[in-house]
Amino acid sequence: MEYVLQTEGLSKRYGRVNVVDSVSMHVKRGSIYGFIGKNGAGKTTFMRMIAGQAAPSGGSMRLFESEDLERQRVRIGTLIENTGAFGGMTARENLEILRRSFGIPEKRRVEEMLTLTGLADTGRKKVRNFSMGMKQRLGIAISLLRNPDFLILDEPANGLDPAGIREIRELLLKLNREKQITILVSSHILEELSRIASHYGIIRDGRLIEEFDAGELETRCRRCLRLVVDRPDEAAVILEQTLQIRNYDVPGPDTLRVFERLEDPSQINMALMEKGIRLKESYLSGQDLEGYFMELVGKKD
Secondary structure, three states: EEEEEEEEEEEEEEOOOEEEEEOEEEEEEEOOEEEEOOOOOOHHHHHHHHHHHOOEEEEEEEOEEEHHHHHHHEEEEOOOOOOHHHHHHHHEEEHHHHHHOOOOOOHHHHHHHHHHHOOOOOOOOOHOOOOOHHHHHHHHHHHHHOOOOEEEEEOOOOOOOOOHHHHHHHHHHHHHHOOOOEEEEEEEEEEEEEOOOOOOEEOOOOOEEEEEEHHHHHHHOOEEEEEEOOOOHHHHHHHHOOOOOOEEEEEEEOOOEEEEOOOOOOHHHHHHHHHHOOEEEEEEOOHHHHHHHHHHHOOOO
């Protein structure tokens, strides 16, 4: 499987603070990778290093399986922190100036980007008078101008109303499915992110603590009785032989998840304790991406 982005121990220090701390990320070609973390977790700084806007303090990265980063970065489009558009100009004027500065010979490229992002009818309206959604779509149009294979988008739905959020979602799915563009996107609107992402990475205090795909997320968020015990192997035998429970798994060294007979968890708890199993935790679990994220970031190493 070809990776568009691979990092190994990528770090960024400001003074004595590790803003990004040894992050090893893997973004597969063709994926939409949802990058999740609280404000200040290091998402924007990480993205800026990938885009070449900040120098790493340590670690390494590969783009499109290559270590020649400068050559490969021409294949990246970015929307990080702001669009960089001139407020006193129209969307068309902004894109035309950038087309010339990028040395793109095809004049039709500007109209293509305006049409693709739904800005073709904005006419002579100045960017400073755009809605937040229009500004974000212009930022994406700018990021697409050089026909990139990889988009890096930092909170593209930030500040948008529900209609604007839906427009951005539909645009990203279109770019991914029709243009085969790989997308690394951060967002704090986790319900919305779960509608488009095929893969996820969760960052906390500068460290990437989880990477998983959408299928794994569905499994992790499935409703279950989560048991934390002292002897999981023996507990598994009790589940099978005493309770005739087969639908369970063992996701961690001291954790079991039971997916059946959830109507009365006390029966399961009692059966384990009667056999001498020390039950450290027992609770019903099952949530959406936001609930899973809050559970993860609430944990301490």
